[in-house]
Amino acid sequence: MIIQVKQDITEVQKERLIKEINQIGYKITEVITQKGTYLVGIGSAEFDIRKFGHHEGIQDIHIVSDAYKLVSRKWKVNPTSIDLGDGVYIKEGDMAVMAGPCSIESEEQIVKVIDHLKANNIKIMRGGVYKPRSSPYAFRGLGIEGLKLWHELASKAGIKIITEVMQVSQIEEMMDYVDVFQVGARNTQNFNLLDELGKVDKPVMIKRGISGTIEELLQSAEYVFSGGNEKLILCERGIRTYEKATRNTLDLNAVPVLKDKSHLPVVVDPSHGIGIRKFVHQMALAGVMAGADGIIYETHEIPEKAYSDGQQTLDFAQSSQLASQIRKTFAMRKTFDLL
Amino acid sequence: MIIQVKQDITEVQKERLIKEINQIGYKITEVITQKGTYLVGIGSAEFDIRKFGHHEGIQDIHIVSDAYKLVSRKWKVNPTSIDLGDGVYIKEGDMAVMAGPCSIESEEQIVKVIDHLKANNIKIMRGGVYKPRSSPYAFRGLGIEGLKLWHELASKAGIKIITEVMQVSQIEEMMDYVDVFQVGARNTQNFNLLDELGKVDKPVMIKRGISGTIEELLQSAEYVFSGGNEKLILCERGIRTYEKATRNTLDLNAVPVLKDKSHLPVVVDPSHGIGIRKFVHQMALAGVMAGADGIIYETHEIPEKAYSDGQQTLDFAQSSQLASQIRKTFAMRKTFDLL
Amino acid sequence: MIIQVKQDITEVQKERLIKEINQIGYKITEVITQKGTYLVGIGSAEFDIRKFGHHEGIQDIHIVSDAYKLVSRKWKVNPTSIDLGDGVYIKEGDMAVMAGPCSIESEEQIVKVIDHLKANNIKIMRGGVYKPRSSPYAFRGLGIEGLKLWHELASKAGIKIITEVMQVSQIEEMMDYVDVFQVGARNTQNFNLLDELGKVDKPVMIKRGISGTIEELLQSAEYVFSGGNEKLILCERGIRTYEKATRNTLDLNAVPVLKDKSHLPVVVDPSHGIGIRKFVHQMALAGVMAGADGIIYETHEIPEKAYSDGQQTLDFAQSSQLASQIRKTFAMRKTFDLL
């Protein structure tokens, strides 16, 4: 059960309401976000929604039987729009193109990528300064200093930054230098991290777990939302299967399913999804047709020299062509009037 | 190693050639198909291709190190075109739309589907007369009598038939009434069936196994080709993973990979690939953008009343819209000059 | 619903019974096996079992809601015992050790294996004469002549034969030379083969599909049983997962689950289950503790020279040690009074 309360509800009204709901065996979690206040009720008894609907201070009341509640489209039909400022959005009805290197490497590299993005009207740059690596001996990123440099260069150019946060202690130091926090596939169920990201007023994109289910992705988003942060984006980036001809199995089925179940925007990452440079193009366009609201991919001036993920990174010529074709494909999709 | 021999090679020349190849430790399988004669050499020793190239009677010689040989694009760069007659093709550069019910049910049903296909300029009808069912108590199809009736009605209408063959003994009786034999996902590694289909002169579409790898699909095609039948089509229909929100996980990554590795046309089945009616549309169009040469999907006048697979079957209005959008998407993809 | 009818039921009684059951919306399949006659009712309406129980000619009536019926332990509590003659059984409460090479190769090889088995009191020999191979260019087995030779040598030595049948046409020619037909992992859902094996009076061991579920294995057994053959054995041989450090993932969980759901004996194949010689031993013993009624493994005089699967095949010294330890482990398990 989700009860959206009015801005001007009094404490007394709220307490009376909660008490009454508790009486039917429902436990209430109060959620205060940037946009509203919600009482989320967890329980299993059946009840008549009209029993509570007449209470003062209630704006709306919904029954949501899914394990995830606040991220469900069942109570919030209008899609969530993520506003990054300066007219940059990630939202349904729009196509957000996000591109950049796997790792942020140097000032020169950042400048070259920014120039490429500007030339192609790409407004959001991806890149890692904290890199999760399966081996402790691998390059782990430039860290906060790299991020500050990147932010300085990007903000001058009017480019927004999306980058991965790996642990709670990084949130505060990164806060002023990122436009979107990314939660990586190995941290989709790092619940402490999700809890803390619920407390900040900054968009968060959550990647699907390495072998995460669609439902688990939605529940991870629920963690952040119930912590107080509604500014959420979901990302399909491929799952682990028995097939080894590709790095991951890009599960584009997840796109229409997520769009149907949730009001949050959905982004596709074809670079990790297939992991082979020459096929990223097809999978990006397939992602658009599957219903994605954004595409995030890897590009680098000289992919062969990238510190990481070179095998799946596009060069700038390929990236220019892809960005253009993503937009054309999206324009056609809009005429089809699909979800 | 693949040696394509000339039409007029003499037996003496061929024997001399085989003997010499045997001497470097390669075992030769002679393959005679509708289109040519090939000597496939299996071995591991390295050798100088020029050593054999000068022999009389040789048209071409290629080193193919993949486990699959004759279906590889490494020796045959030109894509294979499947000609069903009357100007109907399944081939690269074209978009074959194939639609029809899961099961063939009755004359009335067949007639209605045919009318729908004709109205939408769809030339190939799918449908099952032998149904593989996990339970022995489920409907198993109308059998050969249903196929004969279907063939009579379809051929009058100029519609081609693709339908599943489940066992060796059915091949002969079905032979005159099908345009494309389909090998189902549970029979992808039914090697006896593949051997026998190698002996007929009729196109065969092989579906990827329920949890088959891309390489296994190519090796299954190799079985049919090496048996003597080059007229092959590959089909991605979703694989089995841990994700249960959808019936299967449609692995569109497989499309560009298969197109890259093989000269055979590749078809996508979004109906089985996602298994949920309202999302078939998006996955079909995603399949087109991923590079498919054809789309095969399920349609029925009243999906709710279909004998099987109703939950993933489009009604005729949805099918008409989809067929049109598949073609528009394909037309756009062609302008992108992708694989 | 399963109705076991009495031997002396009259046709009139049976027809009356069937008619009455049809009236509540259940479809009846009559199954006649070596051991009895059953009416299997498929439907979804709830009904009072007493409504039919009073009919003449009925021995027993059970409600079985699983998709599989006749192989369920819900109606047949007593475990099925497979009697191979000469005091050789595969059954609960006993430990059947089955060993032999992957492929039958030559008279010399057969003789050596038989001598090894006799020396270790192993009564059942495994081996392949028809080999399913993913590549058409690989060794496919000695065929029926190899089987005849093997049978001659084995029957003299009092050794029983279990071997794979790959297609319907092989059943009749193999019939007189095998003691147990094996259905391989690629044929678990070859429903035509299962149908035909339902018509013969010879034990059938069905291996779990390469990525088959436990329920699918039971349904495949249901095919054979409902075809008329109750003499069935189930085999866990590892499933396909993302883990590539081992050939397959031996799913020993399946053993207690299958034993709980079905009255059929369950065998474990550790050789295919892990695929690495030095670890077969541990997995065989683990299989015993998981509750297996039999262990089937690969052994060869010189594994390195085996035509196939050498990497997972034990030499005779290893095999002798394993057979002894399997029995000791089983003897201890019996004292534990587990399922």
Add this chain to the structure above:
Amino acid sequence: MIIQVKQDITEVQKERLIKEINQIGYKITEVITQKGTYLVGIGSAEFDIRKFGHHEGIQDIHIVSDAYKLVSRKWKVNPTSIDLGDGVYIKEGDMAVMAGPCSIESEEQIVKVIDHLKANNIKIMRGGVYKPRSSPYAFRGLGIEGLKLWHELASKAGIKIITEVMQVSQIEEMMDYVDVFQVGARNTQNFNLLDELGKVDKPVMIKRGISGTIEELLQSAEYVFSGGNEKLILCERGIRTYEKATRNTLDLNAVPVLKDKSHLPVVVDPSHGIGIRKFVHQMALAGVMAGADGIIYETHEIPEKAYSDGQQTLDFAQSSQLASQIRKTFAMRKTFDLL
């Protein structure tokens, strides 16, 4: 390359050595643990080990080509023994039984479990005070206060504590109250957490990721070891597959493989591995036969009333029987002289 240096190596000697190794293109990470100092060299050039072996200050030098180095058995043949004090060990050649509830719930519950453990000579108690839950609305554990209470009661009784740590900030506060830190399956690749656990002198048991590979588990252990903490234990707890008849697929194959690849002790968790109470018993004993050095399982006075995981939790009578049978099975395994 792993170079174990002598205790009395001088800084000058060490610098000279590192410089020389750098010259062949290897990057050196210096690792100082409770037990020794190691230089781990990462590079790909081939070199003659004798080139460095003569240097002063070197105790041993090994080439380890695996991605994981310090946890490999290739350089350290002797198994790692984890000493918890008071004669309690987790080590090869021994069988550590660890039992307790999923969640720590109350003083009364703790006391009852401790009494049960003492009565059965079980020395290590498991239990969660921080619970990773996929839903934000579920019970998340008693936290640090619960741990303190538990520690007070357990230490009086001579019982050791193993419990999950979920994030970096918990390490310090938990430090004095745990005997073994557990890293849960959702945190196996939480690299920041692993880094920090490398800095403490306390044993750490790492569970295999929900769909983690065997190699990833070893690399996660490498993180902790290379951070300075050698006191490591690996735990197989089931992986995610397509099979839904059981909670997870317990991959017992992993046990002999891990024992072969690494010198670290390996523990099996049958409770999460199968997730069904009545089958935990068989899987525990199968784990012993597969080669486990310890078994960790869930028990509760009244499983039906447990706050979490009740469906897979044994009652005390079942637990007593299991502990005894684990020991008997292990005693028999020892006579078999397996790995």
